[in-house]
Amino acid sequence: MAYKSILNGRVQSPGKTAAQLLVDKHDPFFFDHTLDHVPGILVVAGLLDLVREETPGPRRDGRIELSLGFHRFCGLDDDITLSVAAPPSGSHEEHHRQLHAEIGDDPACSGTVVLHQKSSTRFAPATPVRMGGSLPVADLSHRARPENCFIEAAWWHEGRLLADVRKPAVGHPLHERPLEQLIEAARQFATLIGHAGYGKPVDSKFVLRTLDADLPLMPPSDDVYMEWTGLPPKGRAFDLGMRIYRRYGDGLDEEVGSANFDTLIVDPHQYQRIRFRRKRTEEHAA
Numbered sequence: 001m002a003y004k005s006i007l008n009g010r011v012q013s014p015g016k017t018a019a020q021l022l023v024d025k026h027d028p029f030f031f032d033h034t035l036d037h038v039p040g041i042l043v044v045a046g047l048l049d050l051v052r053e054e055t056p057g058p059r060r061d062g063r064i065e066l067s068l069g070f071h072r073f074c075g076l077d078d079d080i081t082l083s084v085a086a087p088p089s090g091s092h093e094e095h096h097r098q099l100h101a102e103i104g105d106d107p108a109c110s111g112t113v114v115l116h117q118k119s120s121t122r123f124a125p126a127t128p129v130r131m132g133g134s135l136p137v138a139d140l141s142h143r144a145r146p147e148n149c150f151i152e153a154a155w156w157h158e159g160r161l162l163a164d165v166r167k168p169a170v171g172h173p174l175h176e177r178p179l180e181q182l183i184e185a186a187r188q189f190a191t192l193i194g195h196a197g198y199g200k201p202v203d204s205k206f207v208l209r210t211l212d213a214d215l216p217l218m219p220p221s222d223d224v225y226m227e228w229t230g231l232p233p234k235g236r237a238f239d240l241g242m243r244i245y246r247r248y249g250d251g252l253d254e255e256v257g258s259a260n261f262d263t264l265i266v267d268p269h270q271y272q273r274i275r276f277r278r279k280r281t282e283e284h285a286a
Contacts, residue, residue: 006046007082010053015086017054021046021101025076029173033144036275038074040208041187043082043109045180047099050084051113055095062217063119063257064179068099068111069210072278078103084113111211119216122255126247127225130164131157139202140195141188147172150185154192161197161228163189165244167221182219182244183211186259189226190240194265197228198238205271207264209237215244215257223247224256238263 007019023038025031030042047068074080080103087096095115101108135154143149152164165185168174174181194200224246231239241260245253266274 006042007049016083017050017085018081018083019046019050021080021082023076023080027173028145029148032148033142036073036076038076038078038080040070040109040211041180041184043074043080043101044068044183044211045174045177046082047084047101047109047113048177048179050082051097051099051115054084054097055115061117061119063116064213064215064217065114065116066111066183066211066213066215067113068109068212070109070208072103072106072108073275074101074103074108080108087112115217119256123248123252124245124255126249126251126253127160127162127227127245128157130155135192135196137163137188137192140192142191142206143188149188150181151188151192154189154196156196159230161193161230163192163226165224165226178219178221179215179217182215182224182257183213183259185224186213186226186242186244187211187261189228189242190259190261190263193228193240193242194238194263197230198265200265201267203268204265205268207266207271207274208261209264210262211259213257213259215259220246220256238265 006022008022010019030039080101083100085098087098097113099111099113130153132155137151137154138146138149141149141151147169150166152166154163191206194206195202226242226244229241229243231241239260240263243255244257246256248254
């Protein structure tokens with residue numbers, strides 16, 4: 001798999017950069033398995049590409065706060081415009097940006113990103129390595145191709161669900177995108193949590209509503225693991241939150257970030273009903 005651009009037709013105006021998202025339905029990563037919509041990680045990767053263009057020269061010791069809300073599904077044949085804009089006048093955040101993904105005039109995703117000069121470092125007692133039986137990570141993270149599974153192993157230990165992060169091979173579409181690698185690994189872990197933590201069947205569908213992440217701009221390249229924080233579900237919505245660590249040694253691990261996915265977990269029949277209702281709503285609004 002070769003690295004390739006996912007943006008086209010960039011347009012710059014004062015305080016704003018926009019581009020069209022390229023959707024290759026045959027891409028072996030973004031379309032790891034059959035989908036009826038554009039995957040959220042493709043939208044996220046496109047927005048982060050625009051952020052990098054707006055703020056060149058990322059600080060190796062900096063961090064990023066990303067907050068996104070997903071309002072509707074992006075269809076496979078939709079024309080999707082991504083944009084990054086400066087904040088309203090009066091903002092005190094020098095590196096604050098507003099993010100949007102739109103289909104025509106309809107918002108599909110929106111949020112904010114803030115870049116910080118320094119990464120916050122916290123330490124915690126080192127976690128045991130692979131204590132307890134390993135879970136079937138590819139199946140529980142909904143990955144059809146082994147090379148697209150970014151979880152090396154996942155296991156339970158004293159009520160904690162833990163997972164090792166695996167870096168994709170050279171040539172993978174995310175190999176040169178370490179930030180997206182970590183976000184995708186976290187998303188896969190969130191899916192695994194839905195099954196292993198809440199007992200949802202493997203054929204369940206996950207409908208992402210929000211993503212909130214606080215991560216290093218240049219994540220560690222190895223010895224990274226995630227821990228589920230175990231928040232209770234609220235109706236059909238599940239807060240799939242996690243902390244992310246790097247093994248540091250000397251009995252301590254460095255906490256490098258966190259991520260939280262607010263997600264509906266539904267069975268295939270419920271998913272089809274959601275898709276039908278949203279499609280009808282969009283058709284009436286057109």
